[in-house]
Amino acid sequence: MGHIRNMRYQTSFTTVLFSSVLLFPALLLAEASDPPSQPPETRSPWSTFSRGGALHQFDSDLDEGGSYSSSRFNIQAGQGYSWDRQTGVSLSLSYSYDDYSFSDITNTGGNNNSYWEDIHSVSLSAPVRLGLDDNWSAFLFPSLRTSGESGARFSDTITGGMFAGAAYKFGPTLTIGPGLGVMTQLEESPSIFPILIIDWKITDKISLETGRGLAATLGPGLTLNYQANSKWRLGLGGRYEKLRFRLDKNGSTPGGVGEDSAVPLFASATYNMSRKATVSIVAGVELAGEVKVEDSKGHTISEDSVDPALFTALTFNVRM
Numbered sequence: 283m284g285h286i287r288n289m290r291y292q293t294s295f296t297t298v299l300f301s302s303v304l305l306f307p308a309l310l311l312a313e314a315s316d317p318p319s320q321p322p323e324t325r326s327p328w329s330t331f332s333r334g335g336a337l338h339q340f341d342s343d344l345d346e347g348g349s350y351s352s353s354r355f356n357i358q359a360g361q362g363y364s365w366d367r368q369t370g371v372s373l374s375l376s377y378s379y380d381d382y383s384f385s386d387i388t389n390t391g392g393n394n395n396s397y398w399e400d401i402h403s404v405s406l407s408a409p410v411r412l413g414l415d416d417n418w419s420a421f422l423f424p425s426l427r428t429s430g431e432s433g434a435r436f437s438d439t440i441t442g443g444m445f446a447g448a449a450y451k452f453g454p455t456l457t458i459g460p461g462l463g464v465m466t467q468l469e470e471s472p473s474i475f476p477i478l479i480i481d482w483k484i485t486d487k488i489s490l491e492t493g494r495g496l497a498a499t500l501g502p503g504l505t506l507n508y509q510a511n512s513k514w515r516l517g518l519g520g521r522y523e524k525l526r527f528r529l530d531k532n533g534s535t536p537g538g539v540g541e542d543s544a545v546p547l548f549a550s551a552t553y554n555m556s557r558k559a560t561v562s563i564v565a566g567v568e569l570a571g572e573v574k575v576e577d578s579k580g581h582t583i584s585e586d587s588v589d590p591a592l593f594t595a596l597t598f599n600v601r602m
Contacts, residue, residue, distance in 0.1 A: 331374075332359040335597030339568065341385075342591035348387040350397075350573070350588075352542075355379045368413020378403040380525070382542075397575055397584075398540045401527050403429040417451045421461065421479075429468075431540065433530035438537060441466045447477050455483040468526050468539045469580030480504075503546075517550040529575070537578040544568040546593070558602060564595040 334357035341351040360374030380401040387396055407425040414420055423445040430439035447461020461477030482490045487509045503521025510516055524543040531537045548566030555561060571588030 327364050329362045329364070329372075329601060330360070331362065331372075331599075331601045332357070333597070333599040334358060335562075335595055337564075337593055337595035339591050339593040342568075342571065343589045344387075344573070345587040345589070348385060350382060350384040350387075351591075352383065353381045366413065368419055369411060371408065371410045373408050374406075376403075376405045376407075378405075396534075397573060398431050398527075398529055398533070400432050401429065401525070401540075402432065403427065403525075403527070414448075419449050419451070419459075421445070421447045421449070429526070430528035431530045431533065433532055434528040435531050435537065438531075439468075439528040441468060443472075445477060447479055449479045449481075457481040468528060469576060469578070470526075505550075513554050515552040515554070517552065518548075519550070520545065520547040535575050535577060535583060538583070539576040539578075539580065541572075541574040541576070543574075544571040544588070544591075548593075559600045560598065562595075562597045562599075564597065565593070567592055 334355075336356075337354040339352045339354075341349050343349045356376065356378045358374055358376035360372050362370055362372030364370035378401075380403070382397070382399055382401070384396040405425060405427040407423060410422040412420040412422075424442075425444075426440070426442040428436065428439040429441070430436070443463065443465030445461060445463040447459055449457050449459030451457045457479070458481075459479045461479060463473075463475050463477050465473045467473055478492070480490065480492050484490060489507045489509075490504070491507065492504055503519050503523075505517045505519035508516045522543075522545050524541065526539055526541045529535050529538040529540050546566055546568045548564050550562050550564045552560050552562040568588075568591045571591060572585065573588060574585040575583045577583055
């Protein structure tokens, strides 16, 4: 399968830009910024939310031989408290299960004919949104995450970080602002990157946002939305995504690190079941895919490009 490479992995500027613009800003906005829908006199400061979904990536060939498919299941739940429409804090816990199925793989450093199998990820976050005045808001987003294959040593799966930013509301149609993120990475130096927050209502029906993304697709991204009517919203989006995780301590690469990265482009149709519940159907293609295995010191053992892969997903979002 993957050919052996003795070179250190370098993150390109394009990767950093995609990550900062498409992935992290939405996390700052998603958890703490949703205004309650009830009138002020009846509104409770407490809110509960849950979201999740399932995604299947269809079988795709690897350039060095073999193929793989994957299925992802995600669930997230949390509790929020809002002092007013601009200031709030929430605590959320999420769990993701990624099931990989490799076939006809021969060069993985062992005899199990597979890079990895099932990956478990748990994330704890506490987003905070602060209203500084009528136009300015500040955001803090500390998070802690564990991600590893079954059999991985738990203490070696933990990463964490902090995102901070500010956004200025130019009017009822445009909110934009800068920020900065710092994230630790498994067997890599901490990543420091800029953040851009955008929420732009181009017309009454069309909007561009780095708002809440798709629970089954590893996080949010830049999305162009079209509000067809009161019930249906259509969208086109894309992002760069990368999942790094610790490998089984007794596997073919004991205690190593696996990585699955791609650029998904997708179309979505979201149905508003009520003011507080939505369900979405998603379909798309993953481009520029790559799978990689590193040893426990972070040195690349095997790396392989993935042909474009089709995927489909079903997601939900409920707020109470």
